[in-house]
Amino acid sequence: MDKRTKFTLDEKEMPTHWYNIQADLPKPLPPGLHPGTGKPLTPDDLAPLFPMELIKQEVSTERWIEIPDEVRDIYRLWRPTTLFRAHRLEKALDTPAKIFYKYEGTSPPGSHKPNTAVAQAYYNKQEGTKRITTETGAGQWGSALSFGCACFGIELKVYMVAISYHQKPYRRIMMETWGAKCVPSPSPDTKTGRDMLAKDPECPGSLGLAISEAVEDCVTHENTKYSLGSVLNHVLLHQTINGIETKKLMEQADAYPDIIVGCIGGGSNFAGLFLPFVKDKIDGTKPDLRIINVEPASCPTVTKGPYAYDFGDSAKLAPIVKMYTLGHGFIPPPVHAGGLRYHGMAPIICHLHQLGFVEARAEHQIATFKAGVTFARAEGIISAPETNHCIKVAIDEALKCRESGEAKTILIAHSGHGHVDMAAYDAYLSGKLIDYEYPKEMVEAALSELPKVG
Ligand SMILES: *Cc1c(COP(=O)(O)O)cnc(C)c1O
Secondary structure, three states: OOOOOEEOOOHHHOOOEEEOHHHOOOOOOOOOEOOOOOOEOOHHHHOOOOOHHHHHHHHOOOOEEEOOHHHHHHHOOOOOOOEEEOHHHHHHHOOOOEEEEEEOOOOOOOEOOHHHHHHHHHHHHHOOOOEEEEEEOOOHHHHHHHHHHHHHOOEEEEEEEHHHHHHOHHHHHHHHHOOOEEEEEOOOOOHHHHHHHHHOOOOOOOHHHHHHHHHHHHHOOOOEEEOOOOOOHHHHHHHHHHHHHHHHHHHHOOOOOOEEEEEOOOOHHHHHHHHHHHHHHHOOOOOOOEEEEEEEOOOOHHHHOOEEEEEOOOOOOOOEEEEEOOOOOOOOOOOOOHHHOOOOOOHHHHHHHHOOOOEEEEEOHHHHHHHHHHHHHHHOOOEOHHHHHHHHHHHHHHHHHHHHOOOOEEEEEEOEEOOOOHHHHHHHHOOOOOOOOOOHHHHHHHHOOOOOOO
């Protein structure tokens, strides 16, 4: 095996197509349903929200979808991204395991998210959209889409979960620097927001509520579309550029992973990396490959939620999809991995979990920060709190190798840096961080509100 630390592709080797897993699924995805009628969604139902090209990608079964030149030109600002061999972490853990990480933190907003933000802004521009609305939790998606909209001169309004808006100003300032308008959600700007504020003026907000506001704003304004930063099939599709690059780079390193780990909020960064690999498991060439999805114990969607049809948002405006869910009314405990606090999960990941191709694990935040600090002291990179979840699992697996003497190859989907999350590190380092277990009774209560579908 190659002793190098960094594996890179030349700009001209950047992938020209995204990989669409829908071409290779052994069973098709269950259809999305209309939130009002409960009937299977049609392209016309989605037309008020998304440009037609994205609606087509959502249901396409074409295996390779060409990346437009204009999108590739912007990707070139930071892509292809680097695959690292974590020699120093291996040494610190005294493990025979070979640890790799593919690092998405070098994009302008510092995560994988612009891979889809730029593509979505492009298709909107092509179809004449003047203004986009979206929601954001801790601000990563809002900042990525602000950058994407700045690239194409589109106006953007971001509904940001109120508690984060007040506690974490830096991502809001990034959004404003890229030219977007950002308001705390619940806001007085929509009926959904006004109703919630009347009930609870101190409401901390949730991603489900912010989605409702952004969707309502979209359908009540001219020339406006809505954009979602995770969960949907077309979002995962755009992220596969990362997995395609990673596959080529692992070949360069003369290696193939035994285990791939990634963190899941809505599932887009990890799916983007593992989908081109899961294909090898589906077609039987790599039956032993393990793919581990890591979520917070405080928001245990896949490990504790049922696989059921649920609304994508709390006001029941967004489509009903089949997924693992904690219920659309879920208000998450205030853990620092803001990007992992969504009540549902990408239908593609849930379907692959049902079919037995991927597994899931939940981790508590204190242990994830401990792992993040170990990683930072060995590899230098201070990771996003979200990413620390899968670093924790990678370290556990590497330590198991130390026990067993096996030299497994472990690949980490490293979704971004944590430079805007230093308050969270401060809380950890000063012993102020708390762990939250999401209570079983809360899961059960939320589930009584699932939509009844045939
Ligand atoms: C948003 C975010 C996530 C979670 O979102 P996914 O759609 O599950 O990828 C993970 N890591 C980082 C750094 C993020 O910004």
